Amino acid sequence: MITIKDIADLAGVSKTTVSKVLNNKDQKISEATRQKILDIIKETNYVPNKMAQSLVTKKTKTIGLIIPDIRNPFFTDIARGAEDKAVNEGYNIILCNTDESLYKEELAFNTLSEKMVDGIIFAPSSKTEISSTYNISNKPIVLVDKEIDIKNLRGVVSLDNEEGTYLEIKHLVGMNHKKILYLSGPLKTQIAKDRLKGYKKALEEAKINYNEKLVIQGEYSLDWAYKTIQSLNDINFTAICAANDLIAIGAIKALKEKDIKIPKDISVVGFDDIQTSSIIEPQLTTIKQNSYNMGYESANILINSLENKTINNIDKIIFKPELLIRSSTSQKL
Known part of the structure; x- marks a missing residue:
């Protein structure tokens, strides 16, 4: 089996020089020497012994x-x-x-x-x-x-999760939405707390009273959002702010099945900008993360x-x- 010493002997350099090339720490080695070592490695099908290296380096x-x-x-x-x-x-x-x-x-x-x-x-x-x-x-x-x-x-x-939700609610308020349903992730996490804080901050700035009945806590999943919107008998809001894009997509699916048009009847925003958010119909307004x-x-x-x-x-x-x-x-x- 070819060893690092064999490569060094064939290249006419030290084992240390070969090691530096193998570990991309060859800044001070000439391009000609570096290429010569790489060519020999390729010709001999040399594969570094990772186990032996880890025993020496402890890494x-x-x-x-x-x-x-x-x-x-x-x-x-x-x-x-x-x-x-x-x-x-x-x-x-x-x-x-x-x-x-x-x-x-x-x-x-x-x-x-x-x-x-x-x-x-x-x-x-x-x-x-x-x-x-x-x-x-x-x-x-x-x-x-x-x-x-x-x-x-x-x-x-x-x-900056607080700022993200703040920007979304400010956008919705600027489009004359005052009753905004917030579909949150588990509120015991700091991320969920920060996003809710941004929701409250934007409402307060717009002098819109915070209504805890318009905040529903759940999971960061499409299925949870779909079932939650499906279960609502009264649609007493004009917009939905979802804590992530999967929640938004689940909500949109349920709204469509209720023959609610988006955004004509209800506007929806997400959070994350996953690839699907720009493909679905309508394309999702969201926070790019x-x-x-x-x-x-x-x-x-x-x-x-x-x-x-x-x-x-x-x-x-x-x-x-x-x-x-x-x-x-x-x-x-």
Whole structure:
């Protein structure tokens, strides 16, 4: 079996030089030498022994990624962004999907610890509030989407959720809507609380009284929204603000089945800007949450921490929301 020493001998360089090329740390190596090493690697079909490398470096070049719902396009895009950044930097990703289950979340941490990952990117479920009991060992953690109390925290990547809902309600109020139904996620989470806060803030600025009967708390799912709107006997609102796009799409489906026209009868806004939101009819007015970039930046923070490019402080990146106005909202006549 070809070894790194064989490659070095064939190229007439040291093992250290070959190692630097393999690990993309070859900035000070001439292009000619670098290309010569890469050509020999290709010709000899050399495959690095990752297990042997990890025994020497105490690193596996592997990152764990825990997300709560792989079916939700928002989290799928986070995973894509994180993986793209990781692969660019020579890291592998192990993906764990928890299906919003605290049991599966704990199991994911145990699995990643057994796999000896170097660090973990964690998108907590809507049920997660504190994770001090999880088997984290000394793994650095970067949180994405939601901030919770967790040890070994190295970074947080999220969105200004309050501002997002505030922009949406301000848009609806500007179109003369005063009775706006808010379909919320579980209000025990900080994200849901912040989005509700934005809803209240915009109403207060418009001097519209807050009506708790126009706030329905539930799940971040299409099915829940569909069943909720289907169950309503009285439609005493002119607009719906949904806590995410899946909720908005479920609500639109139920409204159409009730022969309610959108946006002529009821305007609808979502949150996230998943791909489907620009394909459905009518196209959904929503908040753009760049989930791909959130995943990419979370991996960037973690890798910088692993490679000692940052000091042991907590990096925070808060993305600004962008309102995308499409055809699901219109002026109330």
